[in-house]
Amino acid sequence: MDLKKIDAPTSTTTYNRNAIDEETGNIYESISIISKRAEQINSEIKKELIEKLEEFATYNDSLEEIFENKEQIEVSKFYERLPKPHALAVKEWLDNKVYYRDTEADNQ
Template identity: 65%
Template sequence: MNTKLNYQDAEISTKTTDKNKVDEKTNNIYEAISIIAKRSNQINTDLKKELVEKLEEFATHNESLEEVFENKEQIEVSKFYERLPKPHAIAMDEWLKDKIYFRHTQQDDTEL
């Protein structure tokens, strides 16, 4: 399967991460977690869109409910996505490897 994101390095199971490594770039754990959560949501959206596109290739547009069959390729696609690391694990891996770009947007009081 060819996917746009790099999933190989992320942990598949839950792993404890050193808090100091997480908040190292922002000096604020809440800000760091917020950035990671936003990236996780982006990854989740991308994965879902990608999966739906691949499963639509197998969709049959029959009116008949009698013809229900299993497609081995469809099952393999589904299993591939089930085995991927979770979006939050991918986002955490990207954060720790400096692959997430973030910036502060300052809002001027005069712009209100």
């Protein structure tokens, strides 16, 4: 996922209910799919952030030697400014970029 090319809103946005449930015909099913995608996005972002912060990690036994690392602060600020995972998931859903399947229909 390229986080620099994301155009999802960073603040609260009202969406058209009909656009959300257009794909499935059921608002609850659509929201369930979006929430599962948001969890996936959140874990991807968290994993990426931890990997980047590990580059700056210093392992000291002394608590007195705490110092600020400017690069680490910049990385953290970048991730704080990103849209929330649920906003990214809704944007992907509305752009038809989320793959899902109905397992109940597959079994019949």
